[in-house]
Amino acid sequence: MSVRELVVLGTASQVPTRHRNHNGYVLLWDGEGIMFDPGEGTQRQMLRASVAAHDLHRICVTHFHGDHSLGLAGVIQRINLDRVPHPVTAHYPASGEHFFDRLRYATAYRETVRIAQEPVAADGLLATAPSYRLEAAKLSHPVESYGYRVVEPDGRRMLPRLLAERGVTGPDVGILQRAGSLRGISVDEVSEVRRGQRFAFVMDTRLCDGVYALADGCDMLVIESTFLDEDHQLASDHGHLTAGQAAAVARDAGVRHLVLTHFSQRYPDPSAFERQARAAGFEGELTVARDLMRVPLPKRSP
DSSP: OOOEEEEEEEOBOSSOOSSOOSOEEEEEETTEEEEEOOOTTHHHHHHHTTOOGGGOSEEEOSOOSHHHHTTHHHHHHHHHHTTOSSOEEEEOBGGGHHHHHHHHTSSOOOOOSOEEEOOBOSSEEEEEETTEEEEEEEOOSSSOOEEEEEEOOOEEEEOHHHHHHTTOOTHHHHHHHHHSEETTEEGGGGEEEEOOOEEEEEOSOOSOHHHHHHHTTOSEEEEEOOBOGGGHHHHHHHTOOBHHHHHHHHHHHTOSEEEEEOBOTTOOOTHHHHHHHHHTTOOSEEEEOOTTOEEEOOOOOO
16 A cells, blocks of 8 residues: 655754754655654654655755755765665755765765665656656755655546446456557547646745746645744745745645744744734644644645
8 A cells, every 4th residue: 555644854944942953854655754854863763753764765955055965974874874775866955965965975884775866956857766756846945945845647547437438347447547558449439537646845935936836736736934024024035935925836837735934043832833823824634733743745636
């Protein structure tokens, strides 16, 4: 049975707190694990969340500020120490390749696993896997930053009424699905498009075209909301979003499940983020992320 869920390893922004580790997230998707933005302490949070190095197939770094990348050294060394049996691919802004190389080789260790480096230099498709494609879009932050989007290919839903009208039953249904046609009947006549699931990861950024492109039609949007709305000028000055701005993006983009994260240490009460998100008009499922929580992706839309 396929599992699609977000594992939250850390939710702090620049400064960790007693209850919030630095950033770190793992998307589990049909047997593959995609890690996003491993900040300091990620390796220990993986242990606490029961995420193994063997679960990781990709590492996606949005940008090279420390709270989003300083955990790379430990994670990469753990991948090698545990002799992960499959290749692991790292995506990150091309302008920060020297930072990635420094973190990868921050200390001496024995390399046993091939880490493929595939830096991101432009918006668009990064990779294609059996059950998803990985895309990127540029964000607006003081250093170059990219958000990521995981998209399942559209499928088809067979419609029993139309199958029955055309006398297609039993094993013939599977034959029609695989072949595309059977006895002059095309699969398009007896089915409809089943939209694939979409997941987006948006970290440090002001509002920009890339934010909306990544969020568009997502089943789950994980997005930074570093500041509350009353500090919107601070957010703009430092290249961040407020809770209300993040929720308005989700509202306008038709997001089904909004996950707010990356909170400034100045706010001890996380419920304020939820209140402001609802005040912005977002009516879908809403999660204010906590360290070590697991958030399943919504079931496919009917």
